[in-house]
Amino acid sequence: xxxxxxxxxxxxxxxxxxxxxxxxxxxxxxxxxxxxxxxxxxxxxxxxxxxxxxxxxxxxxxxxxxxxxxxxxxxxxxxxxxxxxxxxxxxxxxxxxxxxxxxxxxxxxxxxxxxxxxxxxxxxxxxxxxxxxxxxxxxxxxxxxxxxxxxxxxxxxxxxxxxxxxxxx
Numbered sequence: 001x002x003x004x005x006x007x008x009x010x011x012x013x014x015x016x017x018x019x020x021x022x023x024x025x026x027x028x029x030x031x032x033x034x035x036x037x038x039x040x041x042x043x044x045x046x047x048x049x050x051x052x053x054x055x056x057x058x059x060x061x062x063x064x065x066x067x068x069x070x071x072x073x074x075x076x077x078x079x080x081x082x083x084x085x086x087x088x089x090x091x092x093x094x095x096x097x098x099x100x101x102x103x104x105x106x107x108x109x110x111x112x113x114x115x116x117x118x119x120x121x122x123x124x125x126x127x128x129x130x131x132x133x134x135x136x137x138x139x140x141x142x143x144x145x146x147x148x149x150x151x152x153x154x155x156x157x158x159x160x161x162x163x164x165x166x167x168x169x
Contacts, residue, residue, distance in 0.1 A: 031119055032112060032120045032126075033112070033132065033134075036115045039051050049089060052096055052119060061098075073121035077090050077097065078090040097119070109126070
């Protein structure tokens with residue numbers, strides 16, 4: 001079995017269906033952009049959250065209910081709130097970086113490449129394979145912090161239902 005969310009294995013499969021598991025690959029969420037992205041020359045590891053909150057900046061991510069990358073993008077925004085110690089940051093980031101309504105990941109990438117959107121939170125491997133510029137987010141704000149059960153459940157509950165309308169570009 002392969003999964004983008006390794007946390008489900010011990011919770012759902014062990015001990016009834018499996019006795020062990022091993023992680024064999026990994027990835028990270030990055031902020032992907034192009035030379036045409038608004039304020040790209042100013043983007044740094046320290047200011048990325050403030051840049052995404054600027055008026056006129058168009059950012060987004062895939063649907064967390066349909067794509068594990070979207071699920072992890074939402075989780076990264078929530079982890080950033082704790083990392084930067086800014087209450088309410090996650091909600092503001094989620095508002096300014098909504099789900100982008102596209103049929104497939106390639107469509108999201110086309111929106112970014114065509115300049116219709118400025119930034120996407122997505123897997124590093126996807127960004128690299130498409131030749132996009134990337135900002136590696138601070139490790140402690142993403143993969144170095146193990147998401148708490150509360151973070152995981154908040155993301156799961158949002159991705160299951162009560163979805164807000166996706167943003168179309």
